[in-house]
Amino acid sequence: MLSEQSTATVRAALPAVGAAIGDIAGLFYQKLFAAHPELLRDFFNRGNQAAATQQRALAGSVAAFATMLVEHPDTRPDVMLSRIAHKHASLGVTAGQYEVVHTHLFAAVAEVLGDAVTPEVAAAWDEVYWLMANALIAVEDRLYAERGVAAGQVWQEWEVAGRTEETADVTTFTLRPADGTPAPAFRPGQYVSVQVELPDGAHQIRQYSLSGAPGAPVRSITVKRVHGGDGPDGEVSAHLHAHARPGDRLRVSLPYGDLTLGxxxxxxxxxxxxxxxxxxxxxxxxxxxxxxxxxxxxxxxxxxxxxxxxxxxxxxxxxxxxxxxxxxxxxxxxxxxxxxxxxxxxxxxxxxxxxxxxxxxxxxxxxxxxxxxxxxxxxxxxxxxxxxxxxxxxxxxxxxxxx
The missing domain is CATH 3.40.50.80 (Nucleotide-binding domain of ferredoxin-NADP reductase (FNR) module)
Structure with missing residues (x-):
């Protein structure tokens, strides 16, 4: 729960922050990638960054969380937090990365809002950030513990066992763990992250829904080749369609996702x-x-x-x-x-x-x-x-x- 003093400060600042949140999110990513170019190359979705969809999603989630804190202080947007945490877990996000985000996000806030960021405003929004970050960290720690892995240790090498062309732009890939261990159990509706190395050396990650019987030795993902239209083509989907063949290896995460028959x-x-x-x-x-x-x-x-x-x-x-x-x-x-x-x-x-x-x-x-x-x-x-x-x-x- 947000402190009484911070609640009043955040409520007063929400209109200004809300009006500028898109600019703040865009500048945040610029600062983050300037300091850590490897994150854009090997962690964040370059297509979403180019289309600015990730910036809008970040802005929406922060604004929604802050609004919930001041308007409904006795409740928490658990559905939103769960969805974000499952995505983070599939990427192997760890608690230390929230410190990195904090540094560059608050630098962006100060630059965009200027003198409006008084010490009181900075302290109040810092409280908002860590309430949200710690809530996510707690959910992510639980998700890792349920899988019996340390935080962030979600990746395993899998082998392509087969592929089936479903339509001109959709292919199903059958996968199995390369070390011969049983495929991790999953709940219907969950997804895995898949990481591939692209020609420029980047290691891009995307998520794909799982299919197949939970006890079977193989899993299937069905991948649609993304044609960009007004934006870039899908890097990972195009790579999988063009290059992934039986016997090839892929890095695949443990299954996560909260859209399940729960x-x-x-x-x-x-x-x-x-x-x-x-x-x-x-x-x-x-x-x-x-x-x-x-x-x-x-x-x-x-x-x-x-x-x-x-x-x-x-x-x-x-x-x-x-x-x-x-x-x-x-x-x-x-x-x-x-x-x-x-x-x-x-x-x-x-x-x-x-x-x-x-x-x-x-x-x-x-x-x-x-x-x-x-x-x-x-x-x-x-x-x-x-x-x-x-x-x-x-x-x-x-x-x-x-x-």
Whole structure:
């Protein structure tokens, strides 16, 4: 909890800090990478930095945390903190790195806000920072302990055991630990970080959802080749598509991620589920479906997916097959440009208007942010409580930054 004196100071400074938080975040990364160029080369996502999405995500999370401290002092944004901590754990973030961030973030604050940063303002925002940092460190330490590893020791060498071309731009890679040890257990919906060496010597990291039976000796990741459009092409996805072949080695992290079929569905076996995805966001949903089929889930499961073309729908046959294998599963696929004979009511963007959403439904969303916002709005209109709508973002979480 923020001290009484700092609460008043932060509340008074929030409008000015909020208006400048984007500039502060941008300058912070400039200072950080000038002092530690290896972080941009080998740790941070260069594509996200070029597109400024990481800057906006940082700004959104800090602003949301500070606002929560002053407006709702008896609560904590645990959902946001959990999502950030799982991502950090998959990268091997350690407590000492928060000191480095603090140094350059507060240098950026002082430079952007100038004389407005009085000693009182600096002390209050320092308190905000360490409340957030220590909360994250505590969650990350717990995540490492649950895996039985020291902080940051999450990396292992894996071997590519096979690859399958799913679509023109989507490939599934089957992986196994190179040392022959069992593949670490994972919860459906979790992801791993994958690090590759690029031609310029950089070691870039990306996250990919896991699929495969939890007890199997291999794991699968399904990777969409990212075409940049107005921004850069995806460095790691393009490298994997072009170069990763059976027998090759990759650095892979332990599994993390908090979009799982968790306590809500686990505590209520009869809970209806709605799994909504778009594009490559189908990958965690396939993992959910594999788990539901294996455990004999008998409550209604509504599967919703949207894509531009049927040919773009990765793992389409598996998506339909796994849903059909459930006791009460129903799949609804929308395509903006459907094939001949596709139902008219499933043409265009995903529209839940014609679907019945059972009382007590827990919804899980994954896909582009506009898609998830639209589906969430429709679910709220159908009476699904906000607390029962869960989501995963592939990349920096801009939901907070845009709220």
């Amino acid at each position: 306590a809500s569905a686990g505590a209520e076996p009869a809970a209806p589920l709605l799994l909504a995805s778009a594009g490559i966001g189908c990958t965690p949903m396939l993992s959910f479906l594999e788990h539901l089929a294996a455990t004999g889930h008998d409550a209604p499961v509504t599967v919703v997916h949207g894509d531009r073309f049927p040919a773009d729908h990765a793992l389409r046959a598996d998506h339909a097959r796994l849903t059909a294998g459930l006791k009460a599963g129903a799949a609804h696929f929308w395509y903006e440009h459907p094939e001949a004979g596709h139902p008219t009511e499933r043409t265009g963007l995903v529209d839940l208007g014609g679907l019945t959403v059972a009382p007590g439904t827990h919804a899980y969303l994954c896909g582009p942010l506009p898609f998830m916002r639209a589906v969430r709005t429709q679910l709220l209109a159908k009476g699904v409580p906000a607390a029962d709508i869960h989501y995963e973002v592939f990349g920096p979480d801009l939901w907070l930054a845009q709220d």
